[in-house]
Structures are given as structure tokens and as C-alpha cells.
Amino acid sequence: MTLKIYGTPMSRAIRVYWLAEELGLxxxxxxxxxxxxxxxxxxxxxxxxxxxSPMGRVPAIDDGGAKLFESLAINLYLGRKHGKGLWPSTVAGEGAVYQWTLFAANELDGTMVEWARNAIVLPEAERDPAKVTAALEKLAKPFTALDEALGKTPWLLGQEFTLADLNVSATMFRARKMDLTKKPNLARWLAACFARPAAKKAWALRGE
Incomplete structure (x- = not known):
């Protein structure tokens, strides 16, 4: 049966659309x-x-009767099920995918939303510069951690793009509008993630 994705491209469902495109689903x-x-x-x-989706939030999926909600959990499920080079072949590699995915959820997601709302999304009259400053301060440590990790290898798990890269970059996609000149490894990696054909196809659904 065809995978059914509940959501819209303007929501966190974009993460699932991107993965579906990467996997050719x-x-x-x-x-x-x-x-x-x-x-x-x-x-x-x-x-x-x-x-x-018992909470009535998107995204959610129905994959032939397997029903899931939460975008990053959905991606972990689809990545493990279909693999195609995006899922590691070792238990240690799997652990690293879980690690970076939880890092994205805990260290980036909410703060990126707060920054975006007050830096670029809301009408200028409704933006709060103090919240922008606070968000950037909170993001400094995880951005440094990413920049250091990506100074050692081109992708988070080594030499190849994996689900770890997709989940983290999709969570911080609005960072492409930030000044990342002091985080050159992070900037290079983020650009490479979104240069992928599947990413371009998914983000085109948002008109980007």
C-alpha cells in the first residue's frame, strides 16, 4: 500500500516528505x-x-496499517525500514542516528522556531528582538558542537549522508538565513544537505 502522509509542506511534515523523496517512496x-x-x-x-495522530497534530502517517505521529519518529521508522544507504549497517551507527535525532529535537527544534518567529516570520511590528538574542545565545552551544563534529568528517556519521544529517538539517532549515560565517563547517554542511535533489524537490512544495 502507498504510504499516506498527513500534513502540509508548511508544517514539520516537510521532514517526512524529504525522506520519502530520498528513499524514492x-x-x-x-x-x-x-x-x-x-x-x-x-x-x-x-x-x-x-x-x-491522537493529539490531532501533523505530521502523521499510515504505512499499510502502521500508524505513527511525531516527524522525527516517523523518519526513524521509515529510515530503518527502507534503508537505501541512509540507515547505518552497525548498531553503533544506529545509536549515532538516534543520538543526533534526539539532539535535533532537544537542542535545536524549539529554539529554532523561537528565533524564526521573531527574526523572519512575524510582521516586523510583532517581532521581539530580545527573543532573537536569547535564541541565538541558546543555539550557540549546539551550533558549536555541530561545527566541531563537521570539521572532522563531511557528514555527521562520516563520509556519507545519512538520516542523521537529514533529521538535523531539516530541524534547523531556517538557519540558512543566519550568518554562519563563524561556523564554516556547519555552513558548508547545511548547504550540502539542501543541495540534494530530494531536498530541492521537497522544499519546492513550500515554494522555496
Whole structure:
């Protein structure tokens, strides 16, 4: 059965679309309207969607009856299931994918959202410069950790692009609008991640 992805390209579902493109998976995208609480086809009350996402949040998937929510968990599942070079062949490598994925969730995700909202997303009159400064201060340590790791190898797990790179870069995609001149390894890696054909195809869904 075709993988069904609930979400929109403007949500965290973009991470799942990107991975599906990397893996060459056929998928059906089911748009869910954030503001629609109804049980209709695009509503958050859609019974099929809620069966996959009890919290009514996107993304969620139905993979032939295997239902999952949380974007990074979905990617770990799909990566392990399909592999195709993105999933490590050793237990140590698997541990590293989990490590960097949790790093993305815990050290980057929320703070990147806070920075983006107040630096580029909200109308200028609604932005809070203090929150931008606080977010950048909080991101300094994880950005340094990434820059140092990527100074040793071109990708997070070594010589090849893996799911670790996808999950981390997708979480911090708005960092492409930051000044990363003092983090040259991070800047080089981020550009390389988004230069991949699958990334371009996925982000084109956002009009980028």
C-alpha cells in the first residue's frame, strides 16, 4: 500500500516528505487544515487522521496499517525500514542516528522556531528582538558542537549522508538565513544537505 502522509509542506511534515523523496517512496499527501476542527476530509477531526495522530497534530502517517505521529519518529521508522544507504549497517551507527535525532529535537527544534518567529516570520511590528538574542545565545552551544563534529568528517556519521544529517538539517532549515560565517563547517554542511535533489524537490512544495 502507498504510504499516506498527513500534513502540509508548511508544517514539520516537510521532514517526512524529504525522506520519502530520498528513499524514492511513492506516497499520498493528505492535507490537514490546522484551523479546521471538523471531522471532514481536511479537518483535524478526520477519523482516519485521528487514528494515526491522537493529539490531532501533523505530521502523521499510515504505512499499510502502521500508524505513527511525531516527524522525527516517523523518519526513524521509515529510515530503518527502507534503508537505501541512509540507515547505518552497525548498531553503533544506529545509536549515532538516534543520538543526533534526539539532539535535533532537544537542542535545536524549539529554539529554532523561537528565533524564526521573531527574526523572519512575524510582521516586523510583532517581532521581539530580545527573543532573537536569547535564541541565538541558546543555539550557540549546539551550533558549536555541530561545527566541531563537521570539521572532522563531511557528514555527521562520516563520509556519507545519512538520516542523521537529514533529521538535523531539516530541524534547523531556517538557519540558512543566519550568518554562519563563524561556523564554516556547519555552513558548508547545511548547504550540502539542501543541495540534494530530494531536498530541492521537497522544499519546492513550500515554494522555496
Amino acid at each position: 511513492p506516497y499520498e499527501s493528505v492535507a490537514i487544515d490546522f484551523k479546521d476542527e471538523s471531522p471532514g476530509p481536511v479537518g483535524k477531526g478526520n477519523p482516519e487522521f485521528r487514528a494515526a
